[in-house]
Amino acid sequence: MRKIDPERQRAKRRQIIEAAGTCFARRGFHATTTAEICAAAGMSPGNLFHYFDSKNAIIEAIVEEERRDTAAYFAELGTAPDPFDALLGFLDVVMALAADETYSRLTLEIAAEAMRNPAIGALTAANDAETRAAIAALLRAAMTHGRVDADLDPEQAATWIAALIDGVFSRLAVDPSFAPEREKPMLRLIVSRFLSSRRPV
Amino acid sequence: MRKIDPERQRAKRRQIIEAAGTCFARRGFHATTTAEICAAAGMSPGNLFHYFDSKNAIIEAIVEEERRDTAAYFAELGTAPDPFDALLGFLDVVMALAADETYSRLTLEIAAEAMRNPAIGALTAANDAETRAAIAALLRAAMTHGRVDADLDPEQAATWIAALIDGVFSRLAVDPSFAPEREKPMLRLIVSRFLSSRRPV
Amino acid sequence: MRKIDPERQRAKRRQIIEAAGTCFARRGFHATTTAEICAAAGMSPGNLFHYFDSKNAIIEAIVEEERRDTAAYFAELGTAPDPFDALLGFLDVVMALAADETYSRLTLEIAAEAMRNPAIGALTAANDAETRAAIAALLRAAMTHGRVDADLDPEQAATWIAALIDGVFSRLAVDPSFAPEREKPMLRLIVSRFLSSRRPV
Amino acid sequence: MRKIDPERQRAKRRQIIEAAGTCFARRGFHATTTAEICAAAGMSPGNLFHYFDSKNAIIEAIVEEERRDTAAYFAELGTAPDPFDALLGFLDVVMALAADETYSRLTLEIAAEAMRNPAIGALTAANDAETRAAIAALLRAAMTHGRVDADLDPEQAATWIAALIDGVFSRLAVDPSFAPEREKPMLRLIVSRFLSSRRPV
DNA sequence: GATGAATGAGCCTTCATTCAT
DNA sequence: GATGAATGAAGGCTCATTCAT
Numbered sequence: 001m002r003k004i005d006p007e008r009q010r011a012k013r014r015q016i017i018e019a020a021g022t023c024f025a026r027r028g029f030h031a032t033t034t035a036e037i038c039a040a041a042g043m044s045p046g047n048l049f050h051y052f053d054s055k056n057a058i059i060e061a062i063v064e065e066e067r068r069d070t071a072a073y074f075a076e077l078g079t080a081p082d083p084f085d086a087l088l089g090f091l092d093v094v095m096a097l098a099a100d101e102t103y104s105r106l107t108l109e110i111a112a113e114a115m116r117n118p119a120i121g122a123l124t125a126a127n128d129a130e131t132r133a134a135i136a137a138l139l140r141a142a143m144t145h146g147r148v149d150a151d152l153d154p155e156q157a158a159t160w161i162a163a164l165i166d167g168v169f170s171r172l173a174v175d176p177s178f179a180p181e182r183e184k185p186m187l188r189l190i191v192s193r194f195l196s197s198r199r200p201v
Numbered sequence: 202m203r204k205i206d207p208e209r210q211r212a213k214r215r216q217i218i219e220a221a222g223t224c225f226a227r228r229g230f231h232a233t234t235t236a237e238i239c240a241a242a243g244m245s246p247g248n249l250f251h252y253f254d255s256k257n258a259i260i261e262a263i264v265e266e267e268r269r270d271t272a273a274y275f276a277e278l279g280t281a282p283d284p285f286d287a288l289l290g291f292l293d294v295v296m297a298l299a300a301d302e303t304y305s306r307l308t309l310e311i312a313a314e315a316m317r318n319p320a321i322g323a324l325t326a327a328n329d330a331e332t333r334a335a336i337a338a339l340l341r342a343a344m345t346h347g348r349v350d351a352d353l354d355p356e357q358a359a360t361w362i363a364a365l366i367d368g369v370f371s372r373l374a375v376d377p378s379f380a381p382e383r384e385k386p387m388l389r390l391i392v393s394r395f396l397s398s399r400r401p402v
Numbered sequence: 403m404r405k406i407d408p409e410r411q412r413a414k415r416r417q418i419i420e421a422a423g424t425c426f427a428r429r430g431f432h433a434t435t436t437a438e439i440c441a442a443a444g445m446s447p448g449n450l451f452h453y454f455d456s457k458n459a460i461i462e463a464i465v466e467e468e469r470r471d472t473a474a475y476f477a478e479l480g481t482a483p484d485p486f487d488a489l490l491g492f493l494d495v496v497m498a499l500a501a502d503e504t505y506s507r508l509t510l511e512i513a514a515e516a517m518r519n520p521a522i523g524a525l526t527a528a529n530d531a532e533t534r535a536a537i538a539a540l541l542r543a544a545m546t547h548g549r550v551d552a553d554l555d556p557e558q559a560a561t562w563i564a565a566l567i568d569g570v571f572s573r574l575a576v577d578p579s580f581a582p583e584r585e586k587p588m589l590r591l592i593v594s595r596f597l598s599s600r601r602p603v
Numbered sequence: 604m605r606k607i608d609p610e611r612q613r614a615k616r617r618q619i620i621e622a623a624g625t626c627f628a629r630r631g632f633h634a635t636t637t638a639e640i641c642a643a644a645g646m647s648p649g650n651l652f653h654y655f656d657s658k659n660a661i662i663e664a665i666v667e668e669e670r671r672d673t674a675a676y677f678a679e680l681g682t683a684p685d686p687f688d689a690l691l692g693f694l695d696v697v698m699a700l701a702a703d704e705t706y707s708r709l710t711l712e713i714a715a716e717a718m719r720n721p722a723i724g725a726l727t728a729a730n731d732a733e734t735r736a737a738i739a740a741l742l743r744a745a746m747t748h749g750r751v752d753a754d755l756d757p758e759q760a761a762t763w764i765a766a767l768i769d770g771v772f773s774r775l776a777v778d779p780s781f782a783p784e785r786e787k788p789m790l791r792l793i794v795s796r797f798l799s800s801r802r803p804v
Numbered sequence: 805g806a807t808g809a810a811t812g813a814g815c816c817t818t819c820a821t822t823c824a825t
Numbered sequence: 826g827a828t829g830a831a832t833g834a835a836g837g838c839t840c841a842t843t844c845a846t
Binding site: 430432433507510511513514516517518523526527530531534558561562564565566567568569570571572573575576577578580585588589591592595596598 | 630631633634708711712714715717718719727728731732735759762763765766767768769770771772773774776777778779781786789790792793796797799
């Protein structure tokens with residue numbers, strides 16, 4: 001009398017998500033066929049649909065997972081003693097992720113798909129909103145520590161930091177010489193100067 | 202017996218490019234069918250392929266045109282008396298373009314397609330390289346005027362300014378509250394603080 | 403070590419037949435998936451196929467059951483004192499069945515499937531032949547009582563009575579205002595006038 | 604400068620309808636693949652969809668055509684001098700159609716599909732309503748001539764004549780010995796006795 | 805040059821049935 | 826006996842592109 005084993009279920013879904021992620025990163029979402037995903041996941045074409053209702057549902061799951069990971073990351077970061085250092089640390093993490101080709105290509109793929117697919121668009125937008133809120137929270141905390149220009153609007157500043165991060169991934173799509181790991185200090189510098197309270201000009 | 206009229210030829214191609222651009226901006230490159238482009242351009246499918254060998258060739262032409270426009274813009278900008286002001290002016294132009302929904306969506310569409318399609322990828326990369334080179338040239342000139350931190354590597358700084366610009370377009374895809382026109386001053390501020398020679402902290 | 407319990411076996415089969423009948427009536431034979439039948443019968447897909455070799459075998463069983471019921475009904479009817487009244491009573495029973503939506507839809511479903519599926523077709527044809535034979539027998543008996551026009555061929559007349567009955571079910575598919583219960587007298591009238599050698603009214 | 608030739612268009616559609624009708628009659632609507640229809644119509648799989656949006660649209664067109672034919676037939680019949688003879692003539696026509704195997708199987712196929720597909724169901728119901736109305740009109744006219752029992756409700760009588768006709772097609776599905784041509788007189792007899800106000804022999 | 809009909813490869817998904825446990 | 830995961834064949838439809846006129 002075998003019962004539904006949620007453990008196995010989840011493992012299978014992970015396996016598919018992993019396989020699909022690799023495929024999407026390699027060939028793009030549209031160009032990837034469900035057959036390819038099945039092959040990569042080592043299963044029959046029909047079986048895939050026991051775990052996901054559609055090809056779309058797979059990216060949705062990928063985005064959802066990314067969202068959970070990001071939320072978890074920020075939850076931890078929120079308790080950091082120095083919020084400004086936490087922010088700079090976050091930037092390093094972003095750059096490390098950007099250096100992972102599969103991750104970065106998948107990120108770009110999701111961004112592209114978000115424009116087309118309303119469901120993905122909504123998930124991505126929600127994900128982005130959460131990220132900006134978390135950054136804004138860090139900024140607010142850092143302001144009380146006097147580490148961030150108090151004249152800045154935290155939400156707006158967070159938006160531009162998010163823009164900068166998006167820009168990093170765009171670089172990867174367009175500029176083959178862009179090496180995230182090497183650029184870590186520069187990103188820190190830009191953000192630091194941006195947020196710094198010392199007057200420029 | 203009429204000779205091929207290159208004038209007419211070019212006019213037709215423009216007409217198609219215009220129609221296709223609108224379609225791509227509205228529904229995305231993949232989702233746009235050649236039939237839709239034909240309808241928008243007011244011509245038959247057979248005729249479309251007299252002017253472009255393939256659907257791909259159409260975006261290629263769009264990107265190529267964008268490239269020419271950008272090059273022309275920078276050629277003019279290179280002669281500006283104050284290179285730093287020219288740079289800030291360029292940022293304003295970018296923000297104005299970003300505010301144009303058709304333009305911004307088409308830009309995002311091209312970026313997405315560049316990842317998939319090697320030909321588009323190469324064109325986009327070349328386009329981007331030219332842009333970065335032009336920005337770098339402005340930076341170098343501004344350095345001699347003492348308006349830009351001479352410790353910065355102009356190429357690297359240009360790369361990050363390009364990243365910031367890309368980031369603006371990403372914002373549009375993901376954050377419905379992002380209004381480019383309103384954000385102009387903030388972009389100027391970030392770039393100014395970034396480039397400024399006054400040392401923060 | 404338990405022996406196969408034929409009682410349980412039969413009970414399970416009935417359970418499946420019942421569930422499947424409801425599904426077929428509701429959504430049609432082709433549109434009903436085995437998964438739906440399983441859900442309705444409260445069992446797993448694997449288990450279903452312990453009791454029936456195929457989806458087809460299920461309707462076959464349904465038709466077979468219908469056949470047994472009909473045969474039993476006519477066996478009883480054959481002993482009726484007045485065969486003509488028995489026939490009219492049979493028509494009332496038909497109309498009562500037609501008023502049952504599940505029964506009528508299932509009947510139509512079986513008829514449709516009979517055209518496609520040779521096995522079902524054969525069963526249905528056999529069933530129909532038995533019904534006609536039974537009606538013909540009643541007619542022959544009624545003729546000896548002088549209640550039925552002796553110039554009619556009993557087999558042929560039975561065929562047309564069967565046609566009329568089929569027609570009732572067709573009405574249900576096509577005419578939403580057709581109410582079997584209300585039409586009982588009319589069916590009696592038509593058949594009576596058809597069969598009668600005397601003047602009606 | 605070839606313009607859209609509506610003549611050709613219609614011819615192609617007819618060709619497809621014909622081919623599809625044959626296929627549906629032979630193998631049933633569900634079992635017939637679009638590829639088969641294309642093969643039968645002598646065209647490529649893609650081309651079919653220039654003329655019909657979907658497989659469904661093809662039966663819809665078939666039903667619609669049937670409806671037009673029926674309406675035209677009754678329009679002509681409405682002007683007949685003797686409505687009762689016209690009705691009996693109609694019954695002969697029905698029997699002649701029933702004798703055409705392709706026509707009769709297609710009719711049954713449509714009836715089956717009408718139960719499943721709401722669009723087909725609506726068309727079929729409308730078609731049926733028109734037919735009943737036309738028969739009722741004939742009956743009413745025949746009543747004024749004294750050829751039909753004036754105590755009958757024309758609509759109800761028409762309904763039962765329609766049922767009888769449906770029953771004829773059902774016979775074809777279930778009783779291989781049923782030969783429509785041979786049964787013509789019997790149908791006339793049944794309907795005559797049903798409608799007659801005089802005493803039949 | 806222009807038209808629109810024709811082509812045909814390919815993809816996502818469904819579902820009856822089988823099989824390992 | 827029972828479970829539910831796995832199989833894999835098949836089908837409707839799309840759409841970039843070609844071709845006859």
